Amino acid sequence: MNEPIFLQSVFQERIWGGQKLKQLFGYDIPYEHTGEYWAVSAHPNGQSIVKSGPYQGMLLGELWNSHPELFNSSSTVFPLLTKLLDASDDLSVQVHPNDAYAGAHENGELGKTECWYIVAAEPGACIIYGHEAKTKHELESMIAAGNWDSLLTKVPVKAGDFFYVPSGTIHALGKGIVVLETQQSSDTTYRVYDYDRKDKDGNTRELHLKKAIDVTSVPQAYQAVSYDTKEIENGVITTFVSNSFFTVEKWNVDGKASFPEAKQYTICSVIDGNGELSIDGQSYPLAKGDHFILPISSGDFQLNGKLELIISHE
Structure with missing residues (x-):
């Protein structure tokens, strides 16, 4: 792992x-x-x-x-x-x-x-x-x-x-x-x-x-924005954008939320709150302002606490 x-x-x-x-x-x-x-x-x-x-x-x-x-x-x-x-x-x-x-x-x-x-x-x-x-x-x-x-x-x-x-x-x-x-x-x-x-x-x-x-793009073209929101146990995942450049999501966690192993590396930024990341039997404290990457083959993981994260990947 x-x-x-x-x-x-x-x-x-x-x-x-x-x-x-x-x-x-x-x-x-x-x-x-x-x-x-x-x-x-x-x-x-x-x-x-x-x-x-x-x-x-x-x-x-x-x-x-x-x-x-x-x-x-x-x-x-x-x-x-x-x-x-x-x-x-x-x-x-x-x-x-x-x-x-x-x-x-x-x-x-x-x-x-x-x-x-x-x-x-x-x-x-x-x-x-x-x-x-x-x-x-x-x-x-x-x-x-x-x-x-x-x-x-x-x-x-x-x-x-x-x-x-x-x-x-x-x-x-x-x-x-x-x-x-x-x-x-x-x-x-x-x-x-x-x-x-x-x-x-x-x-x-x-x-x-x-x-x-x-x-500069002329005339200015504005892309319609529609967010996809999904509720999970003790959490909400909001997808802001997903295209050939990046996918960007916001994860709101209140309690213990479980996530499956990602198929590609995932960039995680804690923008509010604190808690912990649990993965492969290890726990890592998380605080506002922390930034980390979940590599592939990390396994399923849990976030526990009251946390807001911005998540991105290719």
Whole structure:
């Protein structure tokens, strides 16, 4: 039987970050403006490290390459990245490429389709989610004119909301929001607008308008969202999205809930509560802010306690 793989990961300093990852999850954050925690990552720009067990100290990318039998995947690289983001200020308005464009223009990098689960949101918090341009020419003209209020679509958010953000979607987290993001393992972002703010050295951050216009979907297409909810004994499983990029679910457990062995590796993030994972006669304490991977051949398992988890897999 394969043990669960608990991970310790990398914090990223961001101009828009803050202290909420410490306040909400108890993390020992390294920066005044801590914006991101790459909780489950094999991306070269921030890799997770195995905390314990037979693979202790290994980078997740190393584990992926040296022990493919743990994952049962046809992907050549670990294809997903799970992040927590603290938007203590507005993020830049941005857009991400698809696989084909990123492969051609970003040295073979994956594209970036992502999704957000809103962990916390201050009253009045909003995201930018899409745009109002009907043609590429109109998009270019509105960007050139700085006509942001007419171009960008704002959506109010609250804790518990979920948003699917395919590549080609102009988007931005607004101030006062904490999200768990599941995405393709990519670090390619094209900035469209950054509020003319300056970094700590007094420089405005680079924009990438040509590439952004190239990859933006016009007109904006919104996919209808319908969640699938299934009740199990002492638990509820909500499937937010399931497609060729990823499946993302929320598991609410209150008591002892049993789950069958997964056919593929499963990424698990505890976003609230505490309890324990029981598997193959062993118990592992779980607390808010823990992240782990269940490899294949782990066997059936139980979650016991009062827990909320975001679950993802290919």
